[in-house]
Amino acid sequence: MELGVIGLGRMGQIVANRSLEAGHDVIAFDLSAEATAEAAEAGAEPADSVADLCDRLGAEKRIWLMVPAGDAVDATLADVEPHLDGDDVVVDGGNSHFEESVRRAEETDAAYLDCGTSGGPASAEAGFSLMVGGPKWAYEAMVPVFDAVATGPEGHDRMGESGAGHYVKMVHNGVEYALMQAYGEGFELLTDGRYDLEMESVARTWNNGAVIRSWLLELCEEAFREEGSDLGDVADHVAGGSTGTWTVREALEQEVPVPIIYQALAERFDSRNEGRFSRRLANRLRYGFGRHEVARRDDA
Ligand SMILES: NC(=O)C1=CN([C@@H]2O[C@H](COP(=O)(O)OP(=O)(O)OC[C@H]3O[C@@H](n4cnc5c(N)ncnc54)[C@H](O)[C@@H]3O)[C@@H](O)[C@H]2O)C=CC1
């Protein structure tokens, strides 16, 4: 398949690379010439602009957007829109709010797929988990690319109509916050508790057969291995929070109690207070799965 990829940052490069590795042709564009050149080095055909990318794709365009959520998606769509018709498919693989995705789907002539993407840059080798919403025919048309970008055929599915993909990813992120908080609290108790423990050893032991083993726990193990049992100079500031806020807002609207997700979000907001071990671990874990910058104590 011929795929246009717009947005070639941490995630977009992986979308392009995995598609290329699976034998697809990729035409790539980013506002940053450096990012476009990096994709070209990996085998993509570089485009000078969104218009150029669309011209090169010809009929039945398949375009994957991997730009930051919010205004950048609307700005990109404004550039793409004049080149689209009903046979074309646009995938938004970013962390867009599901209601924005429903609006965009209604506004565009093309079939619009909202695709929640999980795994982060750390999953470049293994592939992502993809949660897709939108027209069935468009999902089916994109399956060869989804097979390539995801872990494989089991790593993606159509969640439902427009918005459902980003809705599922929003809730996924709420769960992610809660899990990070739970691990953080457990390790904080172990650190401040009765025994002199090695946290890497605890995490490794748990990861081998324990009920609570998981990828996030593997990232805890990695964090302790690389930063030390006390997390060294990792600060207790946790950045981000938009998707967790959306999850809690939606839970309030639906009158579904999500106290643990809310508490995890509140902890992030409260993380200006120095010294909490759980937050410093969460800060470091976001590097583990997302390659987000680790705020260090000296930066505070
Ligand atoms: N980094 C992560 O762990 C994950 C990120 N996401 C989502 O994926 C999306 C992309 O994230 P990242 O790759 O981490 O961001 P990034 O900041 O690394 O890359 C974004 C890229 O988009 C480009 N860009 C911005 N506006 C553009 C425009 N109008 N036209 C063309 N290119 C444009 C930028 O130059 C940059 O290269 C975001 O919505 C993010 O929330 C989703 C899952 C995990």
Ligand SMILES: O=C(CO)[C@H](O)[C@H](O)COP(=O)(O)O
């Ligand atoms: O979606 C993700 C992981 O699943 C990304 O890492 C996202 O950037 C996390 O952002 P935040 O910490 O603000 O929720």
